[in-house]
Structures are given as C-alpha cells and as structure tokens.
Amino acid sequence: MKELVGFYLKYLEQDFSLTVVDDKKASICKWTELQTNKLTKEEFTKIYTSHKAAGAALITGYDNLEVVDIDLKVFSTTSEKNEFWETLLSLLREAIFDFDRLFSIYKTKNAGYHILYKTKRCQPSQKVAKLQGHTQAVIEIKGQKGYVIMYPDNCVNGVQYSDIQYITDKDWHSLMSICRSFNYIIEKEDIPTQQKNKNNVYTGTSPFDDFNAQNTVWDVVSDEFTIVRNLSDRIVIKRLGSDNFLSGSIFKESDLLYLFSTSTIYPAEKGISAAAAYAYKYHNGNFSDAAKDLYQQGFGTRNEKEYKEKEKIVIEKNIDYEYNEDDIIFPIDVFPVQFKSFILQCNERLDTVIDYAGCSLLWAISLIIGNSLQVKVKNGWYEIPVVWFSLVGNPGIGKTPSIRLMLAPLIKENNKKIKEYIERKKEYDAYEKLSKAEKEKHIDVEPPSKKQNIVDDITMEALIDLHENVPHGIGIFKDELAGWLKDMNKYRSGSDLEAWLSSWSGSSININRMTRPGSFVEKPFMPVIGGIQPGILNTLYSEDKKDNGFMDRMLISFPENIVPLYNDKEIDYDVLKWYDMAIKKTILLIEQIDDDRNKVVFSTNAKKMWIDKFNEISNKQNSENENEYFKSMYPKQKSYIPRFALILNVLFCTIDDKYSIDVICDKAMEGAIKLSDYFVAHAKKIKFEKKVTEDMENVTNNHNSIYEKVKAAYNNDNNFNRSKLADLLSVSRITIIRYVNEIKDAHEGKY
Incomplete structure (x- = not known):
C-alpha cells in the first residue's frame, strides 16, 4: 500500500x-x-x-x-x-x-x-x-x-x-x-376510513376501500403519466410534459403511487392509493367530497335500507339471470389435491388463470379417455366424456397461455406424431418417384397415415378421415373459437352443424359431398376447447344455434380477470416435470383399456347424489319462475354431470390406487355437481352481460359524441355499469367517471 x-x-x-x-x-x-x-x-x-x-x-x-x-x-x-x-x-x-x-x-x-x-x-x-x-x-x-x-x-x-x-x-x-425510485420505504397517504353520505353514517366497506379493490392507481393517473420502465417490483413513471426523466414509481405489491416530483397535483414522497389519487384528481384533495362521489357511483357497502331497496330493484329487473355468487368461482377443490396444487402454483408464478387451467385439465383428461370409457347412467343411457369449452375473456387476459400450459404434455406428443408423419411422407414420396426397376430393388414403402390427435384448422371431412386413422379420439384446440363457430356451415346449411351435434352425443357421422366420396366414423369422440372474446360470443347466440341446442352444449367459463403486471416469481422445474409425469401416468392407465367404450357405473352414494341433482334440475325445468331461455340448457347438464364425474374419477385413479376405474367414486360425483353449477352460473352471466350491453346500446345509439352517450346512460340510470359502457365505447373507465362528474356538476348548477 x-x-x-x-x-x-x-x-x-x-x-x-x-x-x-x-x-x-x-x-x-x-x-x-x-x-x-x-x-x-x-x-x-x-x-x-x-x-x-x-x-x-x-x-x-x-x-x-x-x-x-x-x-x-x-x-x-x-x-x-x-x-x-x-x-x-x-x-x-x-x-x-x-x-x-x-x-x-x-x-x-x-x-x-x-x-x-x-x-x-x-x-x-x-x-x-x-x-x-x-x-x-x-x-x-x-x-x-x-x-x-x-x-x-x-x-x-x-x-x-x-x-x-x-x-x-x-x-x-x-x-x-x-x-x-428504488426506495421502497414509503409513507401511505392517510384517507378517512369512514365517510357520511347525505343522511347516513357510513359503515361497512368504505367507498375508498371498494374503489381500491376495483381499480388500480394506474387506472386513475394513466392519462397524466407515461411508463418509463416496468421493473419486477414497480413501474417507473414520468409525468407527461416533464423535462425530468422520472417522476416516481407505482409499487406493484401495494399498488401505491410514490412521487418525488413536486410539480403534480399529488403530494410528493407519500404512498398514494387509487382512491387517494381520485380524490386529488377530481376533488382537489377533498376526501369528504370524493367519498360522497364514489358512494353515489355505487362504491362501498349500502346502508341497510338502501341496500334492500336496491336489491329489490335488481331482482325485479334481472330475476331471470340470478345465480349463486359462490358458483361463479371455479371449484378447484374438485381435483385431487396434487392437481389442485399444480394449478395454484401456476397461477401464482406463471399468472395462468385458475378457471381456464381447470377447464383445460378437464379437456385433456377427456381426450386421454377418448373412446375407452363411457358412463352407464342406466340401461340404454350412456354418456361419453366429450366436453366443449368456450373460455371467454378479453384479448391478452391469458386464455391461450393457460390452455397451452395444461395441454403441454399432450401437445408435445402430438407434435412428435406430426413430425413422424412428415418424415414418412417424404420417404414415401421419394419412393413413388422411383422407376419400376428401381422399386424392385428397393424395400416397399407403404403410404403413411396421420396419427395426430389434436388439430386446429381442419374441415369436417378431413377431421373424419383423420378420425378413421385415430379411432381413440381427436381433440379440437383453437386459440380462437369464433372461426370454428362461423365456419360450421361452410358448404351447405346445417351439414357441419348436424355432424358436430352427432359427435357430441357419440352418434355415428356420415358426410356425403358431391365433390368427393363419403366420410364415415362410427364412434366419434371430438372434444373442443378454445378462447373467445365476450362480444364475439354474444353475436354467435343466434336463434338457430339456440333452437337446435348447439350453444347449450358449450361450457362457458367467463372469470373476472385483469391483465397482470410482470411476475418475477419462478416455478420450480420439478413441479412442471411432476405434471408431465402425471399426465403420462394417466395415459398409461387408459392404454390398458381397449377402445370399445367400456362401461363405468356409479357407486351407491354417487348414484344417490346424481338422482338428487337430476331431480333438482328437473324441478327447474318445470318451474314457471325459471327463464325459458335457460330451460333448454338444463337437459345438457344432465349429460355433462356423468361426463364430469367420469373425468374426475380417472384423475383420482391416477393419484391413488384405492379408486376403481370401473366405479365412479363419491368425490368424483360431488365434484361433477359443483362443476355443473359453475358452468350454469357462467352461462347466465354471459347472457346477462349480453342483455346489459344490448340495453346500453339501445339507450346510447341515437347519440354521437362519447359525452352525449354517457349523458344518455346517466339520465336513464345514474347507477349504470361504468365498466360496461367504457368497454362499449372503447374508452377507459376513468373517462366515463370524469364525464359523469361533469354531468352531475351541470345538474347541480356548478357550471
């Protein structure tokens, strides 16, 4: 030194x-x-x-x-x-x-x-x-x-x-x-936990807490800032028009805005929630006025009298679409605990959606079972485990990633079969180009046949031809189901639609076209899964598809989701490996059974539960209080419950040898009933969403500007669904709220 x-x-x-x-x-x-x-x-x-x-x-x-x-x-x-x-x-x-x-x-x-x-x-x-x-x-x-x-x-x-x-x-x-911007120690902005409305002391969930639960702080301030960088634990932002590179951060875990710039309407060096930001933005930091405003918009628990009055109005208007709120939540407990744990870990670390992942697992096991098993409900009544899933959500919400993760082991094997066919086809094409003399010196090469069992874009004829080569079953997985639904009648009215209806029931399909020889499959097994946007799905609820029961066969999953921010958590490779091995174990279990639709029966208790649920559904079909539109859906649930039970029973057999592949256990039937309730609730939800949209369109159609449309909706019902109108007009929810505030101020004579 x-x-x-x-x-x-x-x-x-x-x-x-x-x-x-x-x-x-x-x-x-x-x-x-x-x-x-x-x-x-x-x-x-x-x-x-x-x-x-x-x-x-x-x-x-x-x-x-x-x-x-x-x-x-x-x-x-x-x-x-x-x-x-x-x-x-x-x-x-x-x-x-x-x-x-x-x-x-x-x-x-x-x-x-x-x-x-x-x-x-x-x-x-x-x-x-x-x-x-x-x-x-x-x-x-x-x-x-x-x-x-x-x-x-x-x-x-x-x-x-x-x-x-x-x-x-x-x-x-x-x-x-x-x-x-890297400092995480922040002081949260204090906001009142209780506020008064005009006549009542506010109790229960406050408007601020409710607003925070339904909105992010970025929803409130996004028109004033731009994102500079999306980091693992925060979003770094800059005020629009600022000469500085950064103005602050939004912390992902707490969803608090933290600014070190003093040149905004928000306080610096304090944690600001979505509700606090709303108060500063629209009420100059007056939290009392902000609470009243949010309460009038529907945020916060209603006082008892007001709640009962509102509940009465809602029931009178929408009694046809009532469902148990608990049924909207995907019943993940229906799966064996190991599969449940896998789905939850994927949700936590990979941001997959539990509902979509659960449906995808059911579809995967359905395809694995294929034509090997069927449920014997009673003599003469048999159900194959074919399922059709429509996973509903806006673009970017995670439909396809959730499906692909759960289907990954099957897709991997399917890709191998496709590659094998391509290689053999090349060998065959090369062989066919040989002269007769050359062929005599060459080993014979037979034309290959396709063996893949998952397809996407395919015509009904090609699908049936493939099914003949793969009798166990062909799964249809489409990122977007809209094309499948729209292309169903490509050649002539009713043709493909009728074939699909037959396949759902397991009945034989025979298609004859003028341009080619007929196609036939005796035991079709073709489960379907894919994503679709809510607005597109609503347009497909045509009368013909409703009358023939096609849409009643669709199992709809429409969870409430938001696009997640970046998730820095990693899933353990061993967890993914476990799932891959579990699916392979299920395949080996089914491969021991031939493709002859072997019959599976209910256990004693499972049959009792089934009968009770069957009668409950029948009572709804016979009830004068039940919406006629949904009565056609209930018979399909009588088919789906045994199918769900078979799929779940196979999962239990995969995990534990104490269960029998030939007898549907009590747990499987209990889970099947929960799944049926879930899909019925979501069918009602999508229909209700369609009705709300149609009603809102009727109110706003005759107006040109966004402001006038918001004003028309507000004058018709000042508690109208802000999110639904924002989606209909392709604007942010905050834009709707801002216009509503201007309309209310105009009514009160403020300007």
Whole structure:
C-alpha cells in the first residue's frame, strides 16, 4: 500500500481533499475538518506511512464532489446484485446523454459501486433508497460531511478520478430521481376510513376501500403519466410534459403511487392509493367530497335500507339471470389435491388463470379417455366424456397461455406424431418417384397415415378421415373459437352443424359431398376447447344455434380477470416435470383399456347424489319462475354431470390406487355437481352481460359524441355499469367517471 502514496498525492495537488483510512475503513485523522481545509502533501505522507494506514478516501462535499454509493451487500445472490446494478445503469444511460463519459464509475471491494461527479447542488450525505424488508440502504448519496474509499485499480468505465467533472442541473435531477425510485420505504397517504353520505353514517366497506379493490392507481393517473420502465417490483413513471426523466414509481405489491416530483397535483414522497389519487384528481384533495362521489357511483357497502331497496330493484329487473355468487368461482377443490396444487402454483408464478387451467385439465383428461370409457347412467343411457369449452375473456387476459400450459404434455406428443408423419411422407414420396426397376430393388414403402390427435384448422371431412386413422379420439384446440363457430356451415346449411351435434352425443357421422366420396366414423369422440372474446360470443347466440341446442352444449367459463403486471416469481422445474409425469401416468392407465367404450357405473352414494341433482334440475325445468331461455340448457347438464364425474374419477385413479376405474367414486360425483353449477352460473352471466350491453346500446345509439352517450346512460340510470359502457365505447373507465362528474356538476348548477 505504501507504494500508492505518490498516486494519492497527485490528487491532493488537484481539487480534491483526501483522508487516510485503516483496514476497517475508518479515518485515521479528523476528517470533518478536511471538508474545508485539506491536508498538505507532507501531512498526508506522514499519516499514510504510519502502520495503521490501509488506504485513502476522497472527502465528498469538498469542491462540490458528490458520490452515489451503491451497496450491493443487501442482496443474497450474485444474480440479484447483477440485476439491480444493470437495471440502475440502464436507466441512467437512458436518462442522461453520454452518461459513461460524464461520470466516473469505480467498483468497490465488496462488489458495490461508486458513481462520482461534481455538482453545484451538492447536498449533505443521505440515504436515498432502501429495499423492501431491509434496514440497510442500497443507495446513499455521499456529499457534505462524507467520504468514500478510493479504489485505484477498479475503474469501470475508463473515467479516472482525475477526470471527474461537473454535471448539469438537469442531469443531477435525473440522477437523483432514478436513485430515489428504488426506495421502497414509503409513507401511505392517510384517507378517512369512514365517510357520511347525505343522511347516513357510513359503515361497512368504505367507498375508498371498494374503489381500491376495483381499480388500480394506474387506472386513475394513466392519462397524466407515461411508463418509463416496468421493473419486477414497480413501474417507473414520468409525468407527461416533464423535462425530468422520472417522476416516481407505482409499487406493484401495494399498488401505491410514490412521487418525488413536486410539480403534480399529488403530494410528493407519500404512498398514494387509487382512491387517494381520485380524490386529488377530481376533488382537489377533498376526501369528504370524493367519498360522497364514489358512494353515489355505487362504491362501498349500502346502508341497510338502501341496500334492500336496491336489491329489490335488481331482482325485479334481472330475476331471470340470478345465480349463486359462490358458483361463479371455479371449484378447484374438485381435483385431487396434487392437481389442485399444480394449478395454484401456476397461477401464482406463471399468472395462468385458475378457471381456464381447470377447464383445460378437464379437456385433456377427456381426450386421454377418448373412446375407452363411457358412463352407464342406466340401461340404454350412456354418456361419453366429450366436453366443449368456450373460455371467454378479453384479448391478452391469458386464455391461450393457460390452455397451452395444461395441454403441454399432450401437445408435445402430438407434435412428435406430426413430425413422424412428415418424415414418412417424404420417404414415401421419394419412393413413388422411383422407376419400376428401381422399386424392385428397393424395400416397399407403404403410404403413411396421420396419427395426430389434436388439430386446429381442419374441415369436417378431413377431421373424419383423420378420425378413421385415430379411432381413440381427436381433440379440437383453437386459440380462437369464433372461426370454428362461423365456419360450421361452410358448404351447405346445417351439414357441419348436424355432424358436430352427432359427435357430441357419440352418434355415428356420415358426410356425403358431391365433390368427393363419403366420410364415415362410427364412434366419434371430438372434444373442443378454445378462447373467445365476450362480444364475439354474444353475436354467435343466434336463434338457430339456440333452437337446435348447439350453444347449450358449450361450457362457458367467463372469470373476472385483469391483465397482470410482470411476475418475477419462478416455478420450480420439478413441479412442471411432476405434471408431465402425471399426465403420462394417466395415459398409461387408459392404454390398458381397449377402445370399445367400456362401461363405468356409479357407486351407491354417487348414484344417490346424481338422482338428487337430476331431480333438482328437473324441478327447474318445470318451474314457471325459471327463464325459458335457460330451460333448454338444463337437459345438457344432465349429460355433462356423468361426463364430469367420469373425468374426475380417472384423475383420482391416477393419484391413488384405492379408486376403481370401473366405479365412479363419491368425490368424483360431488365434484361433477359443483362443476355443473359453475358452468350454469357462467352461462347466465354471459347472457346477462349480453342483455346489459344490448340495453346500453339501445339507450346510447341515437347519440354521437362519447359525452352525449354517457349523458344518455346517466339520465336513464345514474347507477349504470361504468365498466360496461367504457368497454362499449372503447374508452377507459376513468373517462366515463370524469364525464359523469361533469354531468352531475351541470345538474347541480356548478357550471
């Protein structure tokens, strides 16, 4: 270390003040005095050559020297350290032009970093960023009353200590805002937990809590800010029109907005919820007025009298579409605990949707069973486990990823079969091109047949031809079901539709076209699954498809979902491997049975549960209170319940040998009934959504501007569904709320 004395002395000759430190990084001399009066070369040499000296440090604050000190010891793994540093560095490079030339960067002994520069805004030393769950700062600003150890050999970007220069105020502000954006310790904005409406003391769930539950803070402020970077734990944002690179962050876990910019309508350096942001944005921070406004919009628990009156109105209007709210939640408990755990882990770590994943698992097991098994409900009544799923949701909500994850083992095997066919077809085509003499010297090559059992875009004729080669069953998986539904009658009215209706029941299909020989399959097995948007599905509820029972056969899953932000959690590879092995085990279980629709019966208790549910459905069919539209759906549930029971029973047999493949257990029947209730509830939900949309269209159709349409909806019913109208008009929900506020103000004569 003594040989470095000359290196340090040259900095004393320049505009730097240095102190000498020991092996614990403590200053050997009184360094605070060096903020204004630096050591002479003689003084420094004398102290540095003492036995205690282990290095030197720059006095920050002297001649406006400031240093960003990044301490990565707070991270437990090297990958976490690297990720944090690379994220910080990329933001700085994006915000500050020519960053690597303006700043000096040195790596510290403990894998941290120093970013050095000079600024006329040099401040007292302070901690600016702590991570969630940590007390030690990850970023400190060393300015007045501070020092940093020098590391002569550790310059990262080629800008040496001697090259440190002044930066502009704009670059300094960008640097500070980026560093502060990593701070997780925030104070939440206090908002009243209870508010009064005009006549009642508010109790129960407050309008603010209800608003926060239904909206994100980004929903409120998205028209004022733009997203700079989407990080694992936060979204970094910038105010529109701001000269600064950043204005603040939105923390994903808490959904709180944290601003360090003071040039907005929101308070700085406080955690702001969606409701608090709404109060500042539309009521100038008056939380009392904001609570009244939100309450009038329907947020918060109604007082008892008001609730009963509202409930009465809703029942009178929509009694035909009533369903048990519990039935809307996918009954994931119907699966064996191992499969349930897998779906929940995928939901938590891969953001798959539980409803879509559950339906996809049912479809996968349906295809695996194929023509091997059927349920004997009673003599003369048999059900094959064919299922048709319509997974309803807006674009980007996660329909296809959820399906593909659950079908991955089957798709992998299906792709192998497709590749094998392509290779054999090439061999056969090459063989056919040989001359007669060449063929005599060659081993005979038979024409290959397709063996894939999952298809997407395919005509009914091609599907039946393929089914003849694969009698076990063919699954239809389409990312978008709309095309399948629209193309059903491509050749002539009723042809494909009739074939599909026959396939659902397991009856033989015989198709004759004038342009080709007939196609025939005796025991069709063709389950269907795919995604569809709610608006498109509503247009397909035509009278002909309703009259012939086609749409009644569709099992609809329409969960309430939002597009998730980035999820940094990883799923263990062993979990995915377990699922792959479980599906293969199910396949092996079924492969021991021939494709002859072997009969499976109910256990004694399962049959009792089935009879009770059958009679319950029959009573609904006979009831004068039941919507006639839904009465045609109930007979299909009498077919689906045994099918669900068979599928679930196979899953239980996969997990535990105590269950019998020939007898449907009590658990399977109990789960089948829950699944039926779930799909009935969602069928009513989609029909109700269609009716609400149609009613809203009727109210707004004769108006041109968005404002006039909102006004018409408000005048018709001031409690109209804001989200539904926003979707109908292709605008944000906040836009609807803003117009409603303007309309209410106009009614009250405010302007």
